Amino acid sequence: xxxxxxxIILAVIAVGGALCVLFARxxxxxxxxxxxxxxxxAGIYGLLGSPFVGVVQVMVYxxxxxxxxxxxxxxxxxxxxxxxxxxxxxxxxxxxxxxxLGGLLGVALVSTPFAFDAGTLRGSVALTSAxxxxxxxxxxxxxxxxxxxxxxLLSAMVAAVLMAKRRLGTTDETEGGEN
Amino acid sequence: xxxxxxxxxxLALILFVIGLLTxxxxxxxxxxxMGVELALNAVNLSLIGFSKTLPGDLSxxxxxxxxxxxxxxxxxxxxxxxxxxxIFRNQESVDSDNYSGMKG
Numbered sequence: 001x002x003x004x005x006x007x008i009i010l011a012v013i014a015v016g017g018a019l020c021v022l023f024a025r026x027x028x029x030x031x032x033x034x035x036x037x038x039x040x041x042a043g044i045y046g047l048l049g050s051p052f053v054g055v056v057q058v059m060v061y062x063x064x065x066x067x068x069x070x071x072x073x074x075x076x077x078x079x080x081x082x083x084x085x086x087x088x089x090x091x092x093x094x095x096x097x098x099x100x101l102g103g104l105l106g107v108a109l110v111s112t113p114f115a116f117d118a119g120t121l122r123g124s125v126a127l128t129s130a131x132x133x134x135x136x137x138x139x140x141x142x143x144x145x146x147x148x149x150x151x152x153l154l155s156a157m158v159a160a161v162l163m164a165k166r167r168l169g170t171t172d173e174t175e176g177g178e179n
Numbered sequence: 180x181x182x183x184x185x186x187x188x189x190l191a192l193i194l195f196v197i198g199l200l201t202x203x204x205x206x207x208x209x210x211x212x213m214g215v216e217l218a219l220n221a222v223n224l225s226l227i228g229f230s231k232t233l234p235g236d237l238s239x240x241x242x243x244x245x246x247x248x249x250x251x252x253x254x255x256x257x258x259x260x261x262x263x264x265x266i267f268r269n270q271e272s273v274d275s276d277n278y279s280g281m282k283g
Contacts, residue, residue, distance in 0.1 A: 018194050
């Protein structure tokens with residue numbers, strides 16, 4: 001009962017933040033309400049018994065990614081664009097189409113029987129780290145994926161630095177041209 | 180009245196629909212990126228909720244995959260924002276309708 005009350009409170013906050021993202025005028029307000037939505041989603045992860053994913057959500061999503069987004073919005077000064085309308089005429093067709101798609105998926109979800117399996121404990125830090133790094137017990141699949149994610153993050157960082165370099169170093173025009 | 184597994188999926192569906200609407204119908208390119216992030220969050224929530232319905236060892240994958248999703252979303256946001264900076268320097272606009280320079 002208590003879990004349901006907590007879930008309803010967090011779900012209302014999450015959906016409210018998402019609606020603020022959809023209807024906000026300034027990108028900065030949208031980013032801040034997206035942070036609120038992600039923090040309440042982290043609370044829901046903790047409520048569902050996977051605190052490690054919740055902590056990663058707070059650190060990476062609400063911390064790093066949204067900090068980067070807010071920083072770029074402030075640097076590019078998106079307030080200059082507040083004169084352009086939020087939606088255009090195509091949205092008249094997009095809104096009913098996506099809402100009908102969501103309704104169809106909702107009917108399929110409600111008519112499918114499934115329930116929580118409360119017997120086993122999962123999502124703890126010890127179990128997650130054992131699954132990721134104990135290659136004798138769980139095979140090499142997750143460990144190789146982990147290494148691949150490291151490579152992906154490194155290449156994304158290099159690509160971002162290369163693409164945004166001309167703004168940072170305005171003097172080395174000849175050096176930036178070789179890329 | 181306990182917390183049912185369906186409620187979590189319904190919440191994930193609502194968040195996914197809102198994120199998809201934001202990504203498709205908003206014109207500001209920052210809102211497009213934020214809608215993509217919101218939809219990714221909703222899918223993470225759905226995976227966590229479904230992994231609690233499976234018994235035992237089967238359910239560990241549903242706890243591991245969201246971690247990789249979050250890492251890939253971090254890489255995507257990094258490259259996407261660098262591309263936004265690059266385009267904004269050429270176009271001086273964040274309206275995604277102005278980015279149709281590749282149209283023939």
